[in-house]
Amino acid sequence: MKLHGYFRSSAAYRVRIALNLKGLTAEHLPHHLRKGEQIAPDYLALNPQGLVPTLEGNDGSVLTQSLAIIEWLDETHPNPPLLPGDPLRRAKVRAFALAIACDIHPVQNLKVLARLRQLGLPEEKVTDWAAWANREGLAACETLIKGEKGPFCFGDAQTIADLCLVPQLANARRFGVDVSGFPRLLEAEAAAKQMKAFADAAPDRQPDAE
Amino acid sequence: MKLHGYFRSSAAYRVRIALNLKGLTAEHLPHHLRKGEQIAPDYLALNPQGLVPTLEGNDGSVLTQSLAIIEWLDETHPNPPLLPGDPLRRAKVRAFALAIACDIHPVQNLKVLARLRQLGLPEEKVTDWAAWANREGLAACETLIKGEKGPFCFGDAQTIADLCLVPQLANARRFGVDVSGFPRLLEAEAAAKQMKAFADAAPDRQPDAE
Structure with a gap:
């Protein structure tokens, strides 16, 4: 592949x-x-x-x-497996993943930020925009899993939710977002980052990293 | 429910x-x-x-x-069923749906457009933004299914792809996008709109329609 x-x-x-x-x-x-x-x-x-x-x-x-x-x-x-077996639990996991993949990431991706610059927005406002999308979105994500047992987003094994969360938290920090108010997200991130599969996938471990 | x-x-x-x-x-x-x-x-x-x-x-x-x-x-x-049985076909259908649900819709939703207004953008530029997101996104969607047999997005039955397409085309038109250059999308929309399930779900058929 x-x-x-x-x-x-x-x-x-x-x-x-x-x-x-x-x-x-x-x-x-x-x-x-x-x-x-x-x-x-x-x-x-x-x-x-x-x-x-x-x-x-x-x-x-x-x-x-x-x-x-x-x-x-x-x-x-x-x-x-990256999804639980029960349909209702699958829906919860997918909803969390989509809250990131639909409602945070595309609003702060390169194409959208480039468009904001084209509209004449100064760099500071462009970064504010990206930070806003991450802060608001991750706050909702924290609430979505605040009643879920850890250490991962949904219990004791990784799911698609964690696969979306870890990269998004990296973006949030890059845009200067204070993520310390999201304890469940940080707990899940910490659990994931202990796994070699997550660690090896990190941006700074890739051959094209700058 | x-x-x-x-x-x-x-x-x-x-x-x-x-x-x-x-x-x-x-x-x-x-x-x-x-x-x-x-x-x-x-x-x-x-x-x-x-x-x-x-x-x-x-x-x-x-x-x-x-x-x-x-x-x-x-x-x-x-x-x-709203997805085909074969994993590869399921992935194609889901990718089309996500191209709309991640990369068009959230970039032109109410919250993002409100944020653009807060940044001082005049209404004309806000509408341009929404039209841009729809035009670029739908052009990619047209290419994604140009080799697929119709009349629906993926063959002779509706899938999640059609469920995403029909509402997005309605948005595109609302923002003034000329969709006449997307023949496969229009073919799929026409097939879907002949079905009562799609027709009854239209915005103007809802009790809160204005």
């Missing part, structure tokens, strides 16, 4: 964690997002959205969208 | 279609988003994100995030 990504992309980071948890190896093909390599014609032919990640399977299949890729990995390589 | 929604929310619209397809009835509880009813304390206790939809099950369970709700409906009420 080939994983098209970028060391700092939190969506690619989620998929790197999933591959590691499943014990799968992939050739990592970095695309430098700040240099616009994700909108090169060859890459757009694979991923019309011009986003990372894209996973190319050994059979030539091309998968896009991190959560779709992760659900596919979970369906085709069930161990260890 | 009770569905907390808003006639014009495209995320609530997706869930209305799913309930109709599954032959399920729910009491519809509208929250007027432009009046801020979604951030009333009683509602935030159900949905900490302050977003619609929220689905309350008959057993008191509370589900948030439209795609998590729809996957739960599909797992607990399998007929008609």
